[in-house]
Amino acid sequence: MKITFVKKIQLDGNFCKKCKEVQDKINAADQNQFIDQVIIADERDPSSPGMVLAALYSADRAPFFIVEKEGRSPKVYTVYFKFVKEVLGQKITEEDQLKEILNDNPDLDFL
Amino acid sequence: MSDQILPIVDIDLQLSGQAPEEIMAYALSKFKNIAISFSGAEDVVLIDMAHKISPGKVQIFSLDTGRLHPETYRFFEKVRDHYSVKIDIVFPDTMALNNLVREKGLFSFYKDDHKECCGIRKIGPLRSKLLTLDAWITGQRRDQSPGTRSAIPVIQDDMAFSRPQEKLVKFNPLANWTSQQVWAYIRQNNLPYNELHDKGFVSIGCEPCTRPTGPGQHEREGRWWWEEATAKECGLHEVNTKK
Numbered sequence A: 001m002k003i004t005f006v007k008k009i010q011l012d013g014n015f016c017k018k019c020k021e022v023q024d025k026i027n028a029a030d031q032n033q034f035i036d037q038v039i040i041a042d043e044r045d046p047s048s049p050g051m052v053l054a055a056l057y058s059a060d061r062a063p064f065f066i067v068e069k070e071g072r073s074p075k076v077y078t079v080y081f082k083f084v085k086e087v088l089g090q091k092i093t094e095e096d097q098l099k100e101i102l103n104d105n106p107d108l109d110f111l
Numbered sequence B: 001m002s003d004q005i006l007p008i009v010d011i012d013l014q015l016s017g018q019a020p021e022e023i024m025a026y027a028l029s030k031f032k033n034i035a036i037s038f039s040g041a042e043d044v045v046l047i048d049m050a051h052k053i054s055p056g057k058v059q060i061f062s063l064d065t066g067r068l069h070p071e072t073y074r075f076f077e078k079v080r081d082h083y084s085v086k087i088d089i090v091f092p093d094t095m096a097l098n099n100l101v102r103e104k105g106l107f108s109f110y111k112d113d114h115k116e117c118c119g120i121r122k123i124g125p126l127r128s129k130l131l132t133l134d135a136w137i138t139g140q141r142r143d144q145s146p147g148t149r150s151a152i153p154v155i156q157d158d159m160a161f162s163r164p165q166e167k168l169v170k171f172n173p174l175a176n177w178t179s180q181q182v183w184a185y186i187r188q189n190n191l192p193y194n195e196l197h198d199k200g201f202v203s204i205g206c207e208p209c210t211r212p213t214g215p216g217q218h219e220r221e222g223r224w225w226w227e228e229a230t231a232k233e234c235g236l237h238e239v240n241t242k243k
Helices: A017-028 A049-056 A080-086 A094-104 A106-110 B008-015 B020-030 B044-053 B070-083 B094-104 B114-130 B179-188 B195-199
Strands: A002-009 A037-042 A064-068 A075-077 B034-037 B059-063 B088-090 B135-137 B155-157 B169-171
Touching: A002 A017, A002 A049, A037 A049, A064 A080, A075 A080, A080 A094, A094 A106, A094 B114, A106 B114, B008 B020, B008 B155, B020 B044, B020 B135, B020 B169, B034 B044, B044 B070, B044 B179, B059 B114, B070 B195, B088 B114, B094 B114
Parallel strands: A002 A037, B034 B059, B034 B135, B059 B088, B135 B169
Antiparallel strands: A002 A064, A064 A075, B155 B169
């Protein structure tokens, strides 16, 4: 299994807020050991490797994870807690996962 | 699920120029295990379109948060009768809701924000329902929310709610329509509608979090008006993520 973590640099040169938050969570949970590579999606450069991957996998949120397993199509995760639960097999609270989904998809509360 | 692997971005490019009825027809032709998410508002248009294509055969579900207006509950019944359809009403997890109300009361969203409550009453049940589907259809439109939502595609790979190692496809047939076009359709086709619209409500959600809006106000101003609008900054700009 190969895990790629894609983080976004905004037009102002800083990492996006959520990218920083997710990186902090990864550090705190000692999950860097599971990530094979970190790639940058630089909004100032549409041809940067991360922007190319975002286009390739139709990822419209950052950060995101690409999980490649032999013999299977790559799977993209834009929800950190979903990635942690399904790929790393670690326990997470339902509340954390739901809150992250809503934060990332503000229009869902219109449903 | 359809045995065809969908190149979502390419299909979005093709479908985005088509009418909502054509997008609906495409969605229903590609997926058998597909359902319409009906909020009890003007997205009744979706049910009407699906009914004309495949009468009585399309799954419909609604999220009952327990805090909806009586008018909305009556509207669910009106739609059920009008189209002779079953509506799968989905409820929040009892334990999670009980914990929230016991710890924070019935109006915590006025003190914190609405997300914890929405998470339990709406997003949790929605996720449970979507885990049973291969595709779903919403009434989301670009004009519903200024700013970040201006890029809602008509079809998308729903990465938030998909099952492990599987895809979930989300259709937004009304993405390109304005509120005026939706209401023109409702009037021209004499569709039933939620009586709250006659009382000045444009966007309809839970009773404590929805209020009527005045002329010139955006419909978003009728929801969670006590919260400050916050800029969303983690989207990857559409123009850069298109193939």
